[in-house]
Amino acid sequence: MLVLATLSLLVWLVLAFAHGRFWQGGPMLGPVPKSVRPVAGTWPAVCVVVPARDEAETIEDSIGSLLAQDYPGPYGVVLVDDRSGDGTGTLARALASPHLHVVEGAEPPAGWSGKLWAVAQGTAEVTRLMPDEPGAPDNTYILLADADIIHEPAHVATLVNKALRDDLDMVSEMVELNTASRAERALVPAFVYFFQLLYPFARVNRRDSKVAAAAGGTILIRRSALARIGGIESLRGALIDDVTLAQRVKRSGGAIWLGHSLLARSVRPYPHPADIWRMVARTAYVQLRHSPLLLLGTVLGMVLVWLVPPVAALFGEGWARLAGALAWAIATITFLPTLRRFELVPFWALLLPAVAAFYTLATIGSAVDHHRGRGVVWKQRAYRERTSPRS
Structure with missing residues (x-):
């Protein structure tokens, strides 16, 4: 002893x-005054990719919050309905926005995890909607977001501002998690604490450190950085896809940032210890x-x-x-x-x-x-x- x-x-x-x-609270990403944001006309294009499988309970609120973003640049949302059986795609289409594109997902091929295959189909749709112009500088970001996340109106603009201000290839956040039930209050904060223990945010955010990680709830990535690592195809089969993505972006020379969000929260419940x-x-x-x-x-x-x-x-x-x-x-x-x-x-x-x-x-x-x-x-x-x- x-x-x-x-x-x-x-x-x-x-x-x-x-x-x-x-163990410290970690960097927080909250709204910034409009005076320090890029002036109108300089905002890059952003397309949000949301993979969704049987998310009928949350999809209207989640997609609705993305469609209500106060983002002054070119903007769109791609929802990939990953063969849901609960009407997820139908509920999303009912939102009827010109900024929303719903893709019917196909069954994943051998070697693909379901979520990553949905993300791959979503990024392919982004390329169709926002094709690269030969010789033009890359000016497009993709925001990978879970279907159970509610976004405040300034969220996307805040993410992009962070990426532009610090010249980052990827910005990721640990969104606010549910602590409504007693099980969540007892166990969920420790999940975040242990994640920070495995991947100290201060080391993740240092460009000279090999430590890399991301939180899958919201990941903003420069499209050229994703192409540089071989696209979503390079992650095929990875089950911890967010951390794998961060590791490959950083290994390719990209700058990444990981922090806590003040503008996005998960509404997915975990009511019981099981x-x-x-x-x-x-x-x-x-x-x-x-x-x-x-x-x-x-x-x-x-x-x-x-x-x-x-x-x-x-x-x-x-x-x-x-x-x-x-x-x-x-x-x-x-x-x-x-x-x-x-x-x-x-x-x-x-x-x-x-x-x-x-x-x-x-x-x-x-x-x-x-x-x-x-x-x-x-x-x-x-x-x-x-x-x-x-x-």
């Missing part, structure tokens, strides 16, 4: 003070590259970082108890900025070890599902990750 508690404390000192300040379990288990083992050794290392690491401190603090003696208490205190304090982001009381930070145990078990469950041949199931479609071409 003495050795484990000491080691856990050392790990937490490194994480807190030498790991890209992952819903969040399935969300985590869907891709957790993919993140570990389906490696039993990486899984073992992850589980041991989670035990050392999250479970040893409270056990040592409550049941240890002498230095073991003190080291465990200090490590537990550091972990609790680092979680507070994330809780403030969700406007939750500090009490929830005390449950972080139990929440970490939940995520650890869900990761083990993801591996069990994979080795039992279940693969990944999402929106009533099952598929397994295949190796995709490198950019």
Whole structure:
């Protein structure tokens, strides 16, 4: 216990003070005054691509918020109805806007994940609507957005302004997530916290860092940057497509930015712990590259970082108890900025070890599902990750 508690404390000192300040609230992307935006006539063209499969509950609000954007440049929305069985496409067409183009999605070919195939069809439609002019500078951005996101009217303009002001090839945001249910309040903030632990935003945003990540809810990408990595085709089969996209854009020399959104929120509910379990288990083992050794290392690491401190603090003696208490205190304090982001009381930070145990078990469950041949199931479609071409 003495050795484990000491080691856990050392790990937490490194994480807190030498790991890209992952625990801080992170950069926020909110509306900017119109005076600092590009003047009318200089705004680039933007086309939003929304893949949607069985999203009847949210599609009208989501697409409606995109059609209501206060964007002064050329603008359009492409919805790819990914063979929905609940009338998603019909509901979208009823919005009847000249800026909306609904594409009937085809069944994904072998080697494609369903969502990425829908995105590929959407970007092909963008090319048809906004063809490249030979010799002309690239002046088009594509916004990849999930079908459960509600956008404030200034959202698209704020994303584009960020890209132009900082000369970025890609701007991505962690949108506000639902915390309506008790399960969401207990478990969802930790999802964001763990994501920041894996991919510290400060390191993602440094051009000299190899760390790259994106959050799939909203990703604005320069069309030339997407073409440079081989288009969506280069991601074919990737199940963690947002992070893969960011890694390839950065590896190709592109500048990326990842932060938190103040202008977009997800309305997808996760009312029960089982819903969040399935969300985590869907891709957790993919993140570990389906490696039993990486899984073992992850589980041991989670035990050392999250479970040893409270056990040592409550049941240890002498230095073991003190080291465990200090490590537990550091972990609790680092979680507070994330809780403030969700406007939750500090009490929830005390449950972080139990929440970490939940995520650890869900990761083990993801591996069990994979080795039992279940693969990944999402929106009533099952598929397994295949190796995709490198950019």
